[in-house]
Structure formats: structure tokens, C-alpha cells
Amino acid sequence: MTLPVEILLGLYLGLLTGIVPAFVAGALGFLVRYVTGVTLPGFGVVVLALSIASIQGGLLGLVEPDIAQSPRLLVAVLVVLMLALYAHNQGDKLGAELPRRLSLSQLRHRTLSADVIEFVGTVGQVTIRPTGEISDVEGYPPLPSDLRATLRTDSWRLPADLPLSELERRLEERLRTEHDLADVAVSIDEQARASIAAAPPAGGLSRRVPDGKRAVSIGTLVPTGLARGDEVTVRTAKRSIAGAILSVRTEIDDERGAETAETVSDRTEPAVPDGGEDESVPPSSGGSAVASAGGVGRVTLAIDRENVKPLLEAETPRLVVRSRSTNRDFEAFALVKRAGYAIRRVTVGSTAASDEPLSSADVTVIAIRRQESETDDRRHGWLFAPDSASTLEPGDELFVAGPEGVTDAVAEAVGR
Structure with a gap:
């Protein structure tokens, strides 16, 4: 045969018999470097590769007199050695770069990818957006559809110089505070995408009553702008009682809530769940922190237990809003x-x-x-x-x- 044909046959035989020696050399180089920290000598790699290639060639019937006396054998040996030395070099490099200790603390302190960080001056910030559907928490009722839609379309800006575990904790606290969730779990990846599982608020009024206090509802004239969290004094004919507003509802608030519900029902067909309540109708301002329009209504206050009976016996209680001064x-x-x-x-x-x-x-x-x-x-x-x-x-x-x-x-x- 001509020389070009012998070279091509040598390349074919070298690739055919060199796969197994290259794999063994790469794996052995990785293990020796990773376990002992020492590089396997190249001479040992050559001897090992030639030994495995000769055994494999004998099994494949490639060691024949006409092949042994032709240039193709020399080309095949060179190909086998190059493949083995390259695989050994890559395995040795992988064994040197792979960390020998990977603790839970290192996993907890993962950080964001650099391409999602936005710099405002010298301060880095990141916009976290939810990915996928908002999941429910096992053991809790499902989220209302409007709250689920709000969480799915919302986004949050947080400092970018924090590990992912701290970002998850801060976002959980923020969601729990803003939406009064009973439970929430957040998982954030390096691309600032958050997987959220949340549980709806449970026991709204009882959770807002401080320890040692009692919730009492009275009918009175409500000042305009009164909202949950305001501190007031209830003046009766005999005494003044201090308390904090837990909820407020007036006749004007009820009219506004009815108008809003009618507008929503005109635009969208209401979907009534199994519980029989229409989730498309938003709750009135009486149960939220929205400022009341004022007028005749009812307020629920958190007061000391010894003031419950005098307040319920009062005929014409009047509300006086106290100044909370400056923070x-x-x-x-x-x-x-x-x-x-x-x-x-x-x-x-x-x-x-x-x-x-x-x-x-x-x-x-x-x-x-x-x-x-x-x-x-x-x-x-x-x-x-x-x-x-x-x-x-x-x-x-x-x-x-x-x-x-x-x-x-x-x-x-x-x-x-």
C-alpha cells in the first residue's frame, strides 16, 4: 500500500485501540492527584497505555506480521500515546481544581451571578422575580386567586452583596410582613429567580391582638383617615381608655366596597369556589390598613382587660386620635x-x-x-x-x- 493509506489506517487503528488506555490514564491521573496531591509520572502513563493497547490489540486480532512490519503500527502507537497523555493531563488538572471539602456552609453562602446585579452608584442591587407558579404550603388552605396573582407578577429589590440564604430570609420576612402570610418559603437561584410557596393569612384578628390585651368593638363616630395601628383614646362619661385600632369599618367604606365589587363583577365573571365565597370581590377596608373615609361606623380596639367592662357599658363613646410623634x-x-x-x-x-x-x-x-x-x-x-x-x-x-x-x-x- 502507499504511504498515505498506511497513515490513515494507522490513525484508525490508534483511535480504535486508544480509547480504553486514554480513559484508564485519565481516571488514574485524576484519582492520584485528588487523593494524594501528586501528579502521576508521564513515563508510567506511557508504559500503562502501551500495555493496555497491546493487550487490546491482541484481543482484536490486530497484531499480525503484516501489520507489525508496516508503518501503520508506528502511527497507531503515536496516536495511542497522545490520547493517553492528553487524558492524563486533563484528569490531573481536574483533580487539582476540584475542591476536596464541600460543606453545607459553603452551599449556604452561594452568591448571585454577576450578570443580574444592577449598580446604583457604588451600591449593587438585584431585582428578584418569581419563577413558575406560586405553590401552596402543605397543611394550610390554598392561596386566594388574587393574592396568588399578586405574588406571581410582583418583584422585589434587595442588596446584591448578600449570600442567597440571607436573600431568601429577607424576602420571606418581607412577604410575611406585606401580605400577612401565615407561612412562606422562598428558594432563590443564582439568576435571581425565586420559587415561592406561601400560605394565606389565618386568624387575622386574633393574630393582631397583643398579649395581655382584649379586642372590643364599639359603635361611634370614626375620624376621617383612621386606620389599623393608630393609637386612640376612648372618652366616656366617667373615664378615658387608651387603645390601639385593630380594624375599622364605616357606612361610607361599605358603600365603596359595594361599588368596587359591582365594578369587578361587571368586568369579569365571578368564579365561586367550593367554599361558596366569591373571591373576585375584594375585602373591605375594615380588615386592612387602608385609611377609613370616616363617618358613623364601628371600630375594634385592643385594650387592657380591666377596661373591657367599662367600655362596653359606655353609651356614647368618643374617639380621640393620639399623636404618635416622630420616629x-x-x-x-x-x-x-x-x-x-x-x-x-x-x-x-x-x-x-x-x-x-x-x-x-x-x-x-x-x-x-x-x-x-x-x-x-x-x-x-x-x-x-x-x-x-x-x-x-x-x-x-x-x-x-x-x-x-x-x-x-x-x-x-x-x-x-
Whole structure:
């Protein structure tokens, strides 16, 4: 035969007999590097590959006098050796890069993919959207259709510098607070897609009554704008009783609810579930935190148990809404801003020195939120007003106060 034909036959025989030696060389190189951390010598790979190829060639009937004396055998041996050495190199590389320890803590601290993070200035944010249908929680009634549709079309913006476990916890708290859910479970992937399972509110009124209080409903003249959570004083002929509004409903609110229900029923055909209630009719404002239109109506208050009987015996109770003043937290932030200072949250980067002390003449560290670590035996959680001897660890969250330019410099230095 001519030389080109011999070369083609040699390539064919080398690929045919080189698959098994290459697989064995790659697997052996991976195991040796992963278990011992040592690279298998190339000479051993060559000897092993030739031995396996000769045995396989004998079994396939390829070792014949005319083949052994032809150039195709040399080409086949070269192909077998190249395949074995390449497979060994890839297996050795995989054994070196594959992590030897994968703990639950590392899985819990997974982070978002970089392509879903949006930067507003120097702060990264992410928009989390639900994926698929909103599931029900086993052991609870199914979600109402309107609440399920609201959750399915909603989106939430959260800080992007948090692990997925913390993002899931914050979104669960947010959903539980905004929609008063009895239970909720959230799972977020690296692409900021959330799988949500939720349970509808249960025991609405009883859950809002504080410990040691009693819920009492009275008929009276309701001030315009009164809503759930307002603090009021009920004045009777003999005494004044303090309480908090749990729910409010007036005649005007009922008329508005009827008009809304009629409008909805005109636009869509109502679907009556097995329970016999029309879910297309929205609840009136009496059971929500929507401000009342005022007028004659009924309110439900949370009061002390010793005031229940005097309030029920009152003939003409009158409501007086008490001022809740200014939130002290906002007052504190306003004073800090008025003095020309800013409060920043800074996450310590991976290259920050672990023994770097917290000492600066212009910046004050208000608190440190330390994440749980397997290699750090220090207590994790919040550390308020840390002293100058405290040190930083990668992943710590600092809340610093100082001039805006200085806090920006500190954020840039520590966050690297």
C-alpha cells in the first residue's frame, strides 16, 4: 500500500485501540492527584497505555506480521500515546481544581451571578422575580386567586452583596410582613429567580391582638383617615381608655366596597369556589390598613382587660386620635445628616487585612455584623460600638459614620 493509506489506517487503528488506555490514564491521573496531591509520572502513563493497547490489540486480532512490519503500527502507537497523555493531563488538572471539602456552609453562602446585579452608584442591587407558579404550603388552605396573582407578577429589590440564604430570609420576612402570610418559603437561584410557596393569612384578628390585651368593638363616630395601628383614646362619661385600632369599618367604606365589587363583577365573571365565597370581590377596608373615609361606623380596639367592662357599658363613646410623634430612628438619622455626616454600610473584602484595627480619627464604627465562619471561633452576629482593638474579617458588614468623602474612602479601602 502507499504511504498515505498506511497513515490513515494507522490513525484508525490508534483511535480504535486508544480509547480504553486514554480513559484508564485519565481516571488514574485524576484519582492520584485528588487523593494524594501528586501528579502521576508521564513515563508510567506511557508504559500503562502501551500495555493496555497491546493487550487490546491482541484481543482484536490486530497484531499480525503484516501489520507489525508496516508503518501503520508506528502511527497507531503515536496516536495511542497522545490520547493517553492528553487524558492524563486533563484528569490531573481536574483533580487539582476540584475542591476536596464541600460543606453545607459553603452551599449556604452561594452568591448571585454577576450578570443580574444592577449598580446604583457604588451600591449593587438585584431585582428578584418569581419563577413558575406560586405553590401552596402543605397543611394550610390554598392561596386566594388574587393574592396568588399578586405574588406571581410582583418583584422585589434587595442588596446584591448578600449570600442567597440571607436573600431568601429577607424576602420571606418581607412577604410575611406585606401580605400577612401565615407561612412562606422562598428558594432563590443564582439568576435571581425565586420559587415561592406561601400560605394565606389565618386568624387575622386574633393574630393582631397583643398579649395581655382584649379586642372590643364599639359603635361611634370614626375620624376621617383612621386606620389599623393608630393609637386612640376612648372618652366616656366617667373615664378615658387608651387603645390601639385593630380594624375599622364605616357606612361610607361599605358603600365603596359595594361599588368596587359591582365594578369587578361587571368586568369579569365571578368564579365561586367550593367554599361558596366569591373571591373576585375584594375585602373591605375594615380588615386592612387602608385609611377609613370616616363617618358613623364601628371600630375594634385592643385594650387592657380591666377596661373591657367599662367600655362596653359606655353609651356614647368618643374617639380621640393620639399623636404618635416622630420616629426616633428617623430623628437620629436626621441629626447625623444635619451635622454633615453620612452613615454607610461596608462589606469587608477578601483582600482586607484580618488584623487591621478599627481606629480612625474621622470615622466612627457604629456596629459590625459578623457572618458565621467554619475557621473562625469568634462569636458571630451583631457587635455594637466595637472598641479600637476589634479586628476585621472578610465578609464582615460595617456600619460607619463620618464625613461623606471619608466614608467613601473607607468603603473603597475596606471593600477591596
